[in-house]
Amino acid sequence: MEIKMHTRGLDFFYGDFQALYNISIDFGINRVTALIGPSGCGKSTYLRCLNRMNDLIPGIKVAGEVKLDDSEIYDPSLDVVTLRRRVGMVFQKPNPFPKSIFENIAYGLRVNGVKDKSKITQVVEKSLKQAAIWDEVKDRLNESALGLSGGQQQRLCIARALAVDPEVLLMDEPASALDPIATQKIEELITELSSKLTIIIVTHNMQQAARVSDRTAFFYMGKLIEVNDTDTLFTKPDLKQTEDYITGRFG
Amino acid sequence: MIKQRLFAQKVNFSLLKIAAWINGAALAIIVYFILSRGWRAISWEFLTKPPTDSMTAGGILPCIVGTFLLCLVTILIALPIGVASAIYLNEYAVQGRLVRLIRLGINNLAGVPSIVFGLFGLAFFCIVLKMGVSALAGGLTLGIMTLPVIIGASEEALKSVPQTYREASLAMGATQWQTIYKVVLPAAFPGIITGSILGLSRAAGETAPIMYTGAVFFTPDLPGSIFDEVMALPYHIYVLATAGTEIEQTRHLQYGTALVLIALVFGMNLTAIILRSRLRKKVRT
Numbered sequence: 001m002e003i004k005m006h007t008r009g010l011d012f013f014y015g016d017f018q019a020l021y022n023i024s025i026d027f028g029i030n031r032v033t034a035l036i037g038p039s040g041c042g043k044s045t046y047l048r049c050l051n052r053m054n055d056l057i058p059g060i061k062v063a064g065e066v067k068l069d070d071s072e073i074y075d076p077s078l079d080v081v082t083l084r085r086r087v088g089m090v091f092q093k094p095n096p097f098p099k100s101i102f103e104n105i106a107y108g109l110r111v112n113g114v115k116d117k118s119k120i121t122q123v124v125e126k127s128l129k130q131a132a133i134w135d136e137v138k139d140r141l142n143e144s145a146l147g148l149s150g151g152q153q154q155r156l157c158i159a160r161a162l163a164v165d166p167e168v169l170l171m172d173e174p175a176s177a178l179d180p181i182a183t184q185k186i187e188e189l190i191t192e193l194s195s196k197l198t199i200i201i202v203t204h205n206m207q208q209a210a211r212v213s214d215r216t217a218f219f220y221m222g223k224l225i226e227v228n229d230t231d232t233l234f235t236k237p238d239l240k241q242t243e244d245y246i247t248g249r250f251g
Numbered sequence: 252m253i254k255q256r257l258f259a260q261k262v263n264f265s266l267l268k269i270a271a272w273i274n275g276a277a278l279a280i281i282v283y284f285i286l287s288r289g290w291r292a293i294s295w296e297f298l299t300k301p302p303t304d305s306m307t308a309g310g311i312l313p314c315i316v317g318t319f320l321l322c323l324v325t326i327l328i329a330l331p332i333g334v335a336s337a338i339y340l341n342e343y344a345v346q347g348r349l350v351r352l353i354r355l356g357i358n359n360l361a362g363v364p365s366i367v368f369g370l371f372g373l374a375f376f377c378i379v380l381k382m383g384v385s386a387l388a389g390g391l392t393l394g395i396m397t398l399p400v401i402i403g404a405s406e407e408a409l410k411s412v413p414q415t416y417r418e419a420s421l422a423m424g425a426t427q428w429q430t431i432y433k434v435v436l437p438a439a440f441p442g443i444i445t446g447s448i449l450g451l452s453r454a455a456g457e458t459a460p461i462m463y464t465g466a467v468f469f470t471p472d473l474p475g476s477i478f479d480e481v482m483a484l485p486y487h488i489y490v491l492a493t494a495g496t497e498i499e500q501t502r503h504l505q506y507g508t509a510l511v512l513i514a515l516v517f518g519m520n521l522t523a524i525i526l527r528s529r530l531r532k533k534v535r536t
Contacts, residue, residue: 051422058346085424095415097434111425111433157419164423 151182292507317481324390333401389465404446
């Protein structure tokens with residue numbers, strides 16, 4: 001398996017509170033990796049270490065190694081703006097900007113310095129198609145994105161993230177605020193996108209992890225308990241603790 | 252037992268209701284008082300002519316123009332500085348001792364009595380900066396007085412912008428400045444503009460800060476520029492009511508001027524409310 005991104009011995013602190021202990025995971029290129037575990041286990045915190053979104057919180061401390069290809073992302077010489085363009089993110093609740101559908105997608109291009117109008121139009125269409133929402137919005141591109149349904153908004157947010165052509169896509173419980181049909185669409189989309197992108201998804205829905213991911217990592221109390229191919233982890237877990245969690249005995 | 256509790260509830264709710272009604276009643280009484288005494292003074296001539304006969308007759312045009320000019324300077328100085336400060340404090344500054352100190356300064360600035368602003372304006376703008384008594388010096392003084400209001404309103408507006416907007420923008424490789432400029436500010440704009448107009452309408456009615464710095468007793472000519480001294484509505488009321496030649500005889504002019512001032516202030520507040528609801532609709536739907 002070719003590795004796109006990895007962490008080695010990652011520790012993370014909110015002030016004096018240690019939220020992550022010694023986490024080492026490899027993320028295969030164009031694979032889907034699911035992070036599962038009970039609420040508060042640190043899986044979202046871990047995800048936010050990967051695009052340095054935690055930098056926004058005062059008083060945090062990161063130790064260990066986080067590499068994208070061959071570069072350490074916490075290296076002071078690394079530009080966090082470029083990192084975030086390469087490692088995109090989709091959030092738990094759909095969060096389109098209060099702008100038109102078109103402008104939501106065009107935003108990422110504009111902030112990255114693309115001025116050519118025809119190029120922007122072209123990328124907007126391509127991104128919306130990639131996110132499987134083009135047919136639903138192509139006649140209303142200039143209407144506000146806030147008029148879309150929750151499921152459509154989330155696919156719009158995925159399209160928005162895709163527009164800047166990221167290499168890795170982080171998804172923080174992207175379907176937890178959606179109904180089952182919208183969830184299914186997001187899951188199909190994840191599978192489709194994984195042919196071109198490395199995807200890391202946090203979910204507390206174990207069926208979802210089983211359906212969409214190639215590999216699964218189980219977190220508990222800030223520690224990585226087990227990481228393995230999804231099929232193996234869900235059928236023959238190495239540890240009793242993992243088995244207890246996936247069979248619903250706790251968590 | 253239940254009857255007693257329900258009775259207690261009824262009594263307490265009535266008290267709350269009365270407290271709320273007192274606000275409305277106070278406003279209604281003020282408006283009625285001024286309207287009933289001032290409406291007779293209002294005429295086309297009153298609004299378009301300067302005072303005549305040692306200010307016992309004629310109109311108040313120079314006061315209206317002067318107040319507008321003061322407001323213009325006020326908003327031009329207070330809005331950019333206020334919004335910039337709010338952005339710095341809320342979006343960028345590392346929350347620590349320095350920021351706490353700046354906030355303390357702003358809160359105290361808000362508590363400084365208006366007459367002290369007037370004296371400061373006289374000493375600093377009029378004398379040290381050699382602006383003399385002018386709309387510029389008066390407007391600057393009012394501007395500094397209005398700053399805390401605009402900073403407060405802008406910070407509230409910025410705080411109400413969901414954090415997820417900022418995260419979404421940053422996650423796409425936008426810089427912090429692009430995020431502020433292209434996402435946060437447009438979303439906060441309705442709140443900022445409303446708060447600023449409300450602050451300005453408060454400043455428009457102030458007398459003490461301008462009585463040494465911008466406003467004069469009487470000037471027959473309209474101001475030619477912001478470097479001229481001006482007459483102003485609130486100061487004109489003060490002058491007519493306390494220092495005029497014929498205080499009793501000019502009562503209707505005093506109330507008429509008060510009516511114009513109140514109409515101006517209400518007009519600004521109404522504009523703020525309408526603007527807010529319009530902009531919100533535009534942003535939200």
